[in-house]
Amino acid sequence: MNIRDRYAPSPTGLQHIGGIRTALFNCLFARSQGGKFILRLEDTDRTRSDESYVQNLYDTFSWLGIKWDEGPDVGGQYSPYIQSERTKFYKEYTGELLKNKLAYYCFCPPERLERLREVREAARSSETGYDRLCRSINPEEAAKRAAGGEPCTIRLKIPLGETTRFHDHLLGDIEWKNEDINPDPVLLKSDGFPTYHLANVVDDHLMEISHVLRAQEWLSSTPLHVIMYKSFGWTPPEFCHLPMVMGQDGKKLSKRHGATSIDEFRLNGYLPEALINYVALLGASYEDGRDIYSLNELAQRFNLEKLNKAPAVFDYKKLEWYNGQYIRMKSDEELASLCLPFAVAAGLFGAEPSPQERAVFTAAMPLVKERLVFLSEVPEKIAYLFREPELPGAEEFIPKKSDLAKTIELLQIGCGLARTLAEMPDDEQAENFIKAEAEKKEVKLGDLMMPLRVAVTGSRVSPPLFGSLRILGPEKALARVQKALKKLELSNK
Ligand code: GLU
Numbered sequence: 001m002n003i004r005d006r007y008a009p010s011p012t013g014l015q016h017i018g019g020i021r022t023a024l025f026n027c028l029f030a031r032s033q034g035g036k037f038i039l040r041l042e043d044t045d046r047t048r049s050d051e052s053y054v055q056n057l058y059d060t061f062s063w064l065g066i067k068w069d070e071g072p073d074v075g076g077q078y079s080p081y082i083q084s085e086r087t088k089f090y091k092e093y094t095g096e097l098l099k100n101k102l103a104y105y106c107f108c109p110p111e112r113l114e115r116l117r118e119v120r121e122a123a124r125s126s127e128t129g130y131d132r133l134c135r136s137i138n139p140e141e142a143a144k145r146a147a148g149g150e151p152c153t154i155r156l157k158i159p160l161g162e163t164t165r166f167h168d169h170l171l172g173d174i175e176w177k178n179e180d181i182n183p184d185p186v187l188l189k190s191d192g193f194p195t196y197h198l199a200n201v202v203d204d205h206l207m208e209i210s211h212v213l214r215a216q217e218w219l220s221s222t223p224l225h226v227i228m229y230k231s232f233g234w235t236p237p238e239f240c241h242l243p244m245v246m247g248q249d250g251k252k253l254s255k256r257h258g259a260t261s262i263d264e265f266r267l268n269g270y271l272p273e274a275l276i277n278y279v280a281l282l283g284a285s286y287e288d289g290r291d292i293y294s295l296n297e298l299a300q301r302f303n304l305e306k307l308n309k310a311p312a313v314f315d316y317k318k319l320e321w322y323n324g325q326y327i328r329m330k331s332d333e334e335l336a337s338l339c340l341p342f343a344v345a346a347g348l349f350g351a352e353p354s355p356q357e358r359a360v361f362t363a364a365m366p367l368v369k370e371r372l373v374f375l376s377e378v379p380e381k382i383a384y385l386f387r388e389p390e391l392p393g394a395e396e397f398i399p400k401k402s403d404l405a406k407t408i409e410l411l412q413i414g415c416g417l418a419r420t421l422a423e424m425p426d427d428e429q430a431e432n433f434i435k436a437e438a439e440k441k442e443v444k445l446g447d448l449m450m451p452l453r454v455a456v457t458g459s460r461v462s463p464p465l466f467g468s469l470r471i472l473g474p475e476k477a478l479a480r481v482q483k484a485l486k487k488l489e490l491s492n493k
Helices: 017-032 051-064 087-099 110-122 139-147 196-206 216-232 262-267 272-280 295-301 316-328 332-345 355-371 375-385 404-423 427-441 445-457 465-491
Strands: 004-007 036-039 103-106 153-156 163-168 172-177 186-188 211-215 238-242
Touching: 004 017, 004 211, 017 036, 017 051, 017 211, 017 238, 017 272, 017 295, 051 262, 051 272, 087 103, 087 153, 087 186, 087 196, 087 216, 103 139, 153 216, 163 216, 163 238, 172 216, 186 196, 196 216, 211 216, 216 238, 262 272, 272 295, 272 316, 316 355, 332 355, 332 375, 355 375, 355 465, 375 465, 404 427, 404 445, 404 465, 427 445, 427 465, 445 465
Parallel strands: 004 036, 211 238
Antiparallel strands: 103 153, 153 186, 163 172
16 A cells, blocks of 8 residues: 555644644654655635745744655645645536535525524524535526526535444544534535535545544544545545644643744744654654654654554643753754854844854853753853853852952952963863862862852853853953952942
């Protein structure tokens, strides 16, 4: 069997976690089976579809590094892959159904359907949907009226008194009484555009899709789709409805829980590898005892048998952990390139940093890499390497159990050491040197370092001091300590 699956988004919103999870699972499944992964744009909702969302889709997947084998941008043997360009197929196939009396013209104007709804609501009727009024019109007469230009839709004739059965790979055998299915849904709208159901089924068939892996919220459409496959005389694909993605509170993941659009994650400083790795685990398990997988490794291991039935819970903290892990795997050069846009946006330097600025930026990466959770944290953490920090009030310089006069003495010692510390080739030598000096001067190492740190970085909490001094160089290092010393001396008068 040729395995072919697809991601079939409607471009009516930004790409979000649920969507990329579906896309990723389809991509992994196709790769794991040596099959083909297809992108199809389901843009039949003319009022809600928007070009900007199509662009967002391409941008998102190019950032994630997820590629399809066939799609609107890369082409393929089943082109076009955009439903608004495929209307002739939908017309042709509804024509077949009409011919076989498995669908019918409906001339009910929207006002009638609206009134029907109101009347039922007022009567608290449990009936919903269409009342099948036009189902009984003589087909020849209906065809004449339609040919004469009378506005109409085409509806599917749901066989009554039957039960529709299908198998879901994850959920097992499912059956629905046809009476419980939306009564005779519209296939082709009066403007000649298909509804989701028609276009989805026709295209899955024409594109020879073997497996439909989609979110569980589509499960209720599947009985209808199965009836349509039967009406057309086609074999349905295999279905696998993926578990829902929930927030920690058990409700469907939404903005209330945090970022959901992939744009937000990117702008907040997430790495695509972290998102892919984490999202791949939402409802699937791979090998025990391992957390980190590349896209290729996931593709080798993906297996429908390892999908979970239970809803997947989206844990932002776990995703942050992944992000930190992937950040630490980057070389300093890679990390600097990734963080550069955030530094430019924060105004650390202009859009085109000078070679000198770039060198300082790269040299600063080892200072922050170990503790970083988001790329976006970098500019604020290392801003003091690019501009002189604003010095806090004198009290911030004073170590515990010390006072201003003693702190001034400590900083005087620091002043004498700043140059040499900045010239030390590595942390170890800098540390040995300052330890020896502290002993000589009979002061505590911590007490000596604290005011020095505030003078150089502007804060008690900062990236490692020795590395910072080294990057600043002897001149700047000394100038900062002298300036801070002056400030303390002035406040002591
Ligand atoms: N166009 C639907 C969506 O937006 C596709 C559902 C399906 O995969 O069948 O998700």
